Amino acid sequence: TTTAKVCVTSNDSLSIQGFSPDPFNIRKLTIIYPDDTSHWAAGTSDNLIQWTSAGITSVKITYSVNQGAWTPITPTSITPSTGSIAWAIGSAQLVSQDVRVKIADVEFEETVSVISETFDLKEYLEITDPPNANDDPALATTNYIIRWTAYGSGVTNVMLKYTTDGFNWNFVNPAGDHTVPNTGSWTWPVPADAITDKAQIMVYDPGNDQNATDTGPVFNIYGQISVTDPTGNLSWDVETDHTIHWNITGAIGDVAILYAPDGVTYQQLGTAAGSVGPTTGFPWHIDALTT
Numbered sequence: 001t002t003t004a005k006v007c008v009t010s011n012d013s014l015s016i017q018g019f020s021p022d023p024f025n026i027r028k029l030t031i032i033y034p035d036d037t038s039h040w041a042a043g044t045s046d047n048l049i050q051w052t053s054a055g056i057t058s059v060k061i062t063y064s065v066n067q068g069a070w071t072p073i074t075p076t077s078i079t080p081s082t083g084s085i086a087w088a089i090g091s092a093q094l095v096s097q098d099v100r101v102k103i104a105d106v107e108f109e110e111t112v113s114v115i116s117e118t119f120d121l122k123e124y125l126e127i128t129d130p131p132n133a134n135d136d137p138a139l140a141t142t143n144y145i146i147r148w149t150a151y152g153s154g155v156t157n158v159m160l161k162y163t164t165d166g167f168n169w170n171f172v173n174p175a176g177d178h179t180v181p182n183t184g185s186w187t188w189p190v191p192a193d194a195i196t197d198k199a200q201i202m203v204y205d206p207g208n209d210q211n212a213t214d215t216g217p218v219f220n221i222y223g224q225i226s227v228t229d230p231t232g233n234l235s236w237d238v239e240t241d242h243t244i245h246w247n248i249t250g251a252i253g254d255v256a257i258l259y260a261p262d263g264v265t266y267q268q269l270g271t272a273a274g275s276v277g278p279t280t281g282f283p284w285h286i287d288a289l290t291t
Helices: none
Strands: 007-009 017-019 028-033 039-041 047-054 058-065 078-080 084-087 096-105 113-115 119-122 124-129 143-151 157-163 169-171 179-181 185-189 196-204 219-222 224-229 240-249 254-259 267-273 282-286
Touching: 028 096, 028 113, 047 058, 047 096, 124 196, 143 157, 143 196, 157 185, 240 254, 254 282, 267 282
Parallel strands: 039 119
Antiparallel strands: 007 017, 028 047, 047 084, 058 078, 058 096, 096 113, 096 119, 124 143, 143 185, 157 169, 157 179, 157 196, 196 219, 224 240, 240 282, 254 267
16 A cells, blocks of 8 residues: 555543654565576576565566675666566576575665575576587597587586487596586597497586586487408409408497499308408408309
8 A cells, every 4th residue: 555654542542642644655575486496597588587566566676696786687677566577597697506586666675675585597508519410420439529508607517428329328528527618619539339320418517406408419420441452453363362351440340241243232251350350351262153
């Protein structure tokens, strides 16, 4: 109300009374959201601040991080007291687990205000590379650049993990505490045994389990086989013995050795362990039937 008054009356004589000289205001403010279960992310715009009020026309909305100064939510911080407003949190916003929102009556800011429970303003992380299986596959045993975008500031290191089967996760950085600097990219020496068509990368903040975790799309990690012997400069005769050699990239198990007299239709000569390609290779006796 805006027309409240107070009367003080003597218990001994009702004719002795005193009244407040002018009407005064009684107003009410209550914050509904955010509360201590809120986990809002930097770089997002759908964070709804909600409140109830009575006798209030306009409110000023501010926020504080780590018990610091109160900063306006909007440029003017004056909003008709409709009960809700969406807060578009900046992509460079300092993140913290100690954030509060204050709503105050514009007319009586010093006496009519309410502060929310402490809530979490978290970093939002997004894998940008690898984009998908077709655009940027990774070759085993070579360096691959993982990229991500971090919305929010204040997180120094992040954790990167990879999976080759969608279930079991391994550290991208095998050293130390396994974290990497939160710079937006990391050069990953792809393990030889990571060959798969089900690879994924995960990024998250290990210091706050409420911070956003992003898992990138499925992509390919592939190996390679290159035949080193024979080459196009050789001529091998029938009924002679030779050795086929090859190099492998990545952890490739057994391989099949095939031969095509016409360069098109292949027939299998045998199998061998992939690892013997550069050394013992595959012995081949060229008989008349192979021509």
